């Protein structure tokens with residue numbers, strides 16, 4: 001087809017704004033198992049970002065109750081589980097959760113998977129030691145509601161950790177063979193998140209830009225731009 005893909009991108013009428021559930025269902029549907037995905041991506045999430053940076057910043061996880069908002073395929077939670085955490089993973093994408101269930105099946109005694117939206121989730125209060133959301137905030141439109149829910153679920157003194165993607169790692173328009181779409185949720189500004197956390201009585205512990213030494217892996221974007229870690233005051 002002459003210039004087929006390009007003409008989809010060029011014509012604004014053919015670009016739909018879609019939500020995270022549809023986007024991540026679309027991306028995940030074609031994957032049979034996480035182990036088949038580029039091992040460079042998997043190692044980047046599990047080893048470098050989560051084991052190396054996150055766990056290094058918040059300390060030992062053994063026996064800690066951890067909520068992973070936007071657990072996706074489970075690549076980040078795998079590192080939490082390997083470190084001994086008791087994990088609840090929440091996600092709006094049922095196709096991503098199917099992959100996560102298989103990928104994390106050997107940890108099922110310490111893992112609960114919930115299909116739902118953090119902004120609508122009927123959350124239990126004061127149950128988690130850690131609530132994290134890795135590379136997910138940019139896909140959530142109502143950040144105040146999402147962070148509010150996460151903080152409510154934390155015990156006093158619990159830690160919330162948000163790991164943010166740089167805008168440059170996410171393409172403006174995603175393409176599949178037949179469609180082009182844009183994701184709702186952007187922008188995700190660090191200062192907005194800091195101010196939300198402060199209004200929720202959290203003390204900022206770490207705000208750190210991450211210099212990525214790895215190239216962005218297209219089309220999904222594998223970079224992390226910021227760690228934002230805060231503590232819920234007692």
Ligand SMILES: C[S@@+](CC[C@H](N)C(=O)[O-])C[C@H]1O[C@@H](n2cnc3c(N)ncnc32)[C@H](O)[C@@H]1O
Pocket residue numbers: 020021024045069070071072073074075076090091092093096116117118119133134135136139140
């Ligand atoms: C880029 S993936 C990140 C997955 C995993 N945390 C990681 O770093 O590999 C973002 C995930 O957030 C989920 N998500 C987006 N908005 C959400 C919401 N409002 N509630 C729960 N999950 C959401 C998406 O379905 C997707 O699986």
